[in-house]
Amino acid sequence: MGSVTIAMGGHEEAARASASREPEHPEDAVRSLPAAGSLGRWRPSRAAGLTFLIGLLVTGVLVLTSLAVYNRSERRLLNLRVRELSLVLAATAPSIQTPLASAAELANATGGSAQKFQTFMSPFVGPGRQFSSVSLWPLGTSHLAPSAVLGKTPALASMPERARQFFTHSTRPGVLNLTGFLNPTHPALGFDFSAAGRVHGFAVYAEKPLPANRRSKLEKNSAFSELNYALYLGHSKRTSDVLVTSVKRLPIKGRQASDVVPFGGGVFTVVVSPNSSLGGTFFQSLPWIIAVLGVLMSMVAAVMTDRLARRRVHAEQLAGALDRVASENRRMYTQQRSIAQTLQHALLPDVLPQFAGLQVSARYVSAASGIDVGGDWYDIVDAGDGQLLLLIGDVSGHGLSAATTMASVRHAALAYAAQECRPATVLAKLSNFVGGSAHSYLATVLCALIDVDAHRLVVASAGHLPPLLISGEEGHFVEFEVGVAIGVAARSQYQETTIDVAPDTTFVAFTDGLVERRGEVLDTGLARLRDAATSQKLTLDELVAKLARELTSEDHRDDTAIVGVRWQN
Amino acid sequence: MAELDPDRPGELVIDTELKPAGEILLTLSGELDLSTVGALEATIASITAKDPERLIFDLSGLRFMDSAGIAVLVDTARKLPVQLRDPSPIIRRVVELTGLSDVLPIQS
Numbered sequence: 094m095g096s097v098t099i100a101m102g103g104h105e106e107a108a109r110a111s112a113s114r115e116p117e118h119p120e121d122a123v124r125s126l127p128a129a130g131s132l133g134r135w136r137p138s139r140a141a142g143l144t145f146l147i148g149l150l151v152t153g154v155l156v157l158t159s160l161a162v163y164n165r166s167e168r169r170l171l172n173l174r175v176r177e178l179s180l181v182l183a184a185t186a187p188s189i190q191t192p193l194a195s196a197a198e199l200a201n202a203t204g205g206s207a208q209k210f211q212t213f214m215s216p217f218v219g220p221g222r223q224f225s226s227v228s229l230w231p232l233g234t235s236h237l238a239p240s241a242v243l244g245k246t247p248a249l250a251s252m253p254e255r256a257r258q259f260f261t262h263s264t265r266p267g268v269l270n271l272t273g274f275l276n277p278t279h280p281a282l283g284f285d286f287s288a289a290g291r292v293h294g295f296a297v298y299a300e301k302p303l304p305a306n307r308r309s310k311l312e313k314n315s316a317f318s319e320l321n322y323a324l325y326l327g328h329s330k331r332t333s334d335v336l337v338t339s340v341k342r343l344p345i346k347g348r349q350a351s352d353v354v355p356f357g358g359g360v361f362t363v364v365v366s367p368n369s370s371l372g373g374t375f376f377q378s379l380p381w382i383i384a385v386l387g388v389l390m391s392m393v394a395a396v397m398t399d400r401l402a403r404r405r406v407h408a409e410q411l412a413g414a415l416d417r418v419a420s421e422n423r424r425m426y427t428q429q430r431s432i433a434q435t436l437q438h439a440l441l442p443d444v445l446p447q448f449a450g451l452q453v454s455a456r457y458v459s460a461a462s463g464i465d466v467g468g469d470w471y472d473i474v475d476a477g478d479g480q481l482l483l484l485i486g487d488v489s490g491h492g493l494s495a496a497t498t499m500a501s502v503r504h505a506a507l508a509y510a511a512q513e514c515r516p517a518t519v520l521a522k523l524s525n526f527v528g529g530s531a532h533s534y535l536a537t538v539l540c541a542l543i544d545v546d547a548h549r550l551v552v553a554s555a556g557h558l559p560p561l562l563i564s565g566e567e568g569h570f571v572e573f574e575v576g577v578a579i580g581v582a583a584r585s586q587y588q589e590t591t592i593d594v595a596p597d598t599t600f601v602a603f604t605d606g607l608v609e610r611r612g613e614v615l616d617t618g619l620a621r622l623r624d625a626a627t628s629q630k631l632t633l634d635e636l637v638a639k640l641a642r643e644l645t646s647e648d649h650r651d652d653t654a655i656v657g658v659r660w661q662n
Numbered sequence: 663m664a665e666l667d668p669d670r671p672g673e674l675v676i677d678t679e680l681k682p683a684g685e686i687l688l689t690l691s692g693e694l695d696l697s698t699v700g701a702l703e704a705t706i707a708s709i710t711a712k713d714p715e716r717l718i719f720d721l722s723g724l725r726f727m728d729s730a731g732i733a734v735l736v737d738t739a740r741k742l743p744v745q746l747r748d749p750s751p752i753i754r755r756v757v758e759l760t761g762l763s764d765v766l767p768i769q770s
Binding site for chain 1: 671693725726728729730732733736739740751752755756758759760761762764765
């Protein structure tokens with residue numbers, strides 16, 4: 094007995110060993126992954142390159158936009174500044190015109206008194222004062238010459254033709270008239286004022302020296318210190334007409350704005366350009382800041398995209414590997430299931446023996462899924478003398494181990510049946526065979542001795558469900574004393590129950606897969622079986638087929654064996 | 663790892679409680695079948711190492727038990743006294759119909 098147990102254990106070990114070999118292939122599949130950690134030479138992924146390009150593009154657009162905004166605001170500010178400058182310049186005209194106009198009025202009133210003129214004008218003339226030279230010119234004479242001179246000799250006095258031209262044609266009475274002496278040696282600006290409405294009045298003429306090189310920088314704290322400028326006489330922007338400028342070389346280059354400054358009767362033209370950003374250095378450097386930040390962020394985004402892309406590739410590879418593992422598992426699972434099924438079906442009788450006066454039919458339904466091929470079996474043995482022995486059993490557990498255990502229990506039962514036809518004895522011997530030692534399986538076995546001619550049944554059960562007897566439209570389960578299942582304890586005793594049956598009686602033995610449902614008392618399943626078996630008159634084959642079809646649910650987890658026997662009269 | 667939930671199909675929760683007088687109470691909830699029986703076997707193996715006087719299986723929360731589950735209970739009953747407490751009618755009927763009422767006595 095002990096050796097048998099060891100043999101069974103051996104089967105289980107073999108099953109375990111085969112199970113422990115399973116993971117080898119999956120591991121191989123995982124190992125065959127390209128090692129994602131060692132990248133070797135780093136090469137950016139396409140997505141990373143694309144991200145970088147897009148980043149650069151966006152940065153470029155932002156830089157251009159901010160440049161455009163900056164330029165527009167600079168232009169606007171520059172236009173404002175040149176307008177302001179022009180207004181400030183224009184506002185200085187009265188400070189020049191007023192003393193000249195007053196002197197002209199005085200000259201007219203005093204008949205051109207040189208003394209009064211000099212007395213009046215002396216505070217305005219001299220080094221560091223407003224004018225370098227002031228002179229009084231009587232108009233309407235054929236020979237134009239100053240009648241009084243204060244300060245330097247006016248440049249105009251040495252140019253009679255120009256003086257004549259100036260006073261007779263270029264000037265207008267009542268307004269401040271301008272003329273420039275822009276030769277490089279002693280450049281000066283001349284101002285003229287004569288009172289309006291007098292034909293032979295006096296003109297007051299003043300000169301203001303210009304810097305020899307025309308350069309005059311604005312003071313640092315001046316309101317216009319951020320501007321380069323050039324002031325031209327008249328509407329001209331020619332370098333030869335420049336009065337004063339802050340730059341070394343004319344014309345002014347770059348961004349610039351100009352305005353015409355009305356000054357008395359004449360005009361100046363002022364041209365300015367910024368020597369620094371008018372809107373502040375931040376706005377000037379904003380496009381650069383955007384450019385640098387944009388490039389940096391593009392690089393960061395590219396690196397992150399690259400990482401994500403790599404992770405995805407890795408995940409895809411991993412998924413692929415898992416797929417291979419899964420399909421390998423499926424293959425092995427199918428293989429193992431098919432091994433177990435093959436084994437089990439090989440163990441079931443191919444052809445049931447035929448008996449005169451008795452029909453026999455059997456079905457085996459495998460569990461819907463899993464390698465959990467059950468340990469169900471059945472046998473019908475000719476016991477001689479018109480008797481046959483029916484055995485049906487169920488070894489607990491599933492799979493190869495259950496199938497092999499079933500095989501040994503079944504063959505032992507067949508051997509005992511060959512020696513002894515009493516069902517109780519067969520079961521008792523089986524219980525001794527399996528014993529009560531340490532193993533974790535049970536076998537429920539039903540053993541029925543069928544006497545065909547005597548219409549008699551002798552039944553014994555080792556923990557097995559009661560068989561169904563159908564007579565006409567009536568069906569009932571055999572009531573008997575259930576013994577313990579095989580494997581609970583050695584030397585178990587079993588009770589036989591003898592039943593006399595009517596002609597045409599059908600006897601259906603089955604395993605629990607036919608009636609057992611989760612969440613349901615067994616009696617409910619038994620009643621369902623009885624109702625299905627008695628609902629209509631069928632041939633035995635039809636009946637067994639119907640039960641196998643209708644009572645094994647789609648998700649049945651257990652195998653099911655059904656054996657039917659019908660007396661033909 | 664998700665928490666075991668005895669209400670989910672196909673799961674078994676085992677609760678072990680040491681009682682005075684050498685008893686150990688094993689409360690089983692969920693389903694005891696071929697797929698969950700391994701956990702019970704492992705638990706029982708560690709318990710029997712403590713050499714208790716008796717094992718009591720509280721089956722009030724057990725909804726289903728198949729022959730593999732019964733086999734483990736019977737195997738345990740071979741080693742030390744076992745009692746079933748409060749089995750549902752479903753479980754009770756399984757024990758009765760397999761002729762195991764004596765091997766796996768139900769506590770009254």
